[in-house]
Amino acid sequence: MPARSEDGEQQRFTRVHTGDLDGDGQDEAVIGVQGLGTMLLRWRPDAPLRPLRIGGLAPLLVEDLDRDGRAEIVAATFEASPRLLVLGAGTSPLPPLPPVDREPRPIPSGITDPAIAQAWANAEQLAAIGLPRRTADELSDIAGFSGNVEKDMLLRTGELYAAIGEDALAAERYVSAASRPDLAPRALAGAAAAAAAGRVRGGGGVDAPAAGGGRCE
Structure with a gap:
């Protein structure tokens, strides 16, 4: 499963395991990220997904090995001669997984279609766990159906594409958003910044389109 981290670097999820790591009766997800390590996710109905990353370890198994009600993680190190480690073994339980500072961005008020509101909220949770490219792509796909x-x-997708260095895509979305007068100042400023970043990164490859252009698919 390909994805991108917050800095735009492509990631590939290799393994997904589930297990109750902290003994609270609810499972966490343990995800292998190729070449980077392990990501732990808590899923709670009343809270956003919150990641904890452990570098340099590939998860192999999540199982309550000592039958204490708290699952252990068997992982291999990223070394020429990998070592097997058991995380959570012994008499000391794993502490509850800590939250991260980043929370999903609230969606705008006044969305008339509940399905669009839910889709946007779900996409923002992806951004909150470090997948801005996935969020931008999903919002781009549904923007034409999102009514008011x-x-x-489109302004939000411009911000997300700009954050991962997709300057041309960012500029196009910003300019499409600028056709609404109340968004025009932010959107045009974003388009100009994306165009400037593109010139720095690519030696002059991105020009900000003129305001009033159609929505970019």
Whole structure:
């Protein structure tokens, strides 16, 4: 499963395991990220996904090996001669997984279609766990169906594409959003910044389109 981290680097998820790591009766997800390590995710109905990353370890198994009600993680190190480690073994339980500082961005008020509101909220949770490219792509796909918040959604995709260095995509979304007067100042400033970043990164490859262009698919 390919994805991108917050800095735009491509990631591939290799293994997904589940198990109750802290003994609270609810499972966590333990995900292998190729070449980077392990990501732990807590899923709670009333809270966003919150990641904890452990570098340099590939998860192999999640199982309650000592039958104490708390699952252990068997992982291999990223070394020429990998070592097997058992995380959570022994008499001391794993502490509850800590939250991260980043929370999903609230979606705009006034969305008339509940399905669009839910899709946007789900996409923002992906951004909160470090997958801005996935969020931007998903919002781009549904922007044309989002009715009264189409331009808000395009502005958000511009911000996300800009954050991962996709300057041309960012500029196009910003300019499409600028056709709504109340968003125009932010959107045009974003388009100009994306164009400037593109010139720095690519030696002059991105120009900000003129405001008033159609929505970019």
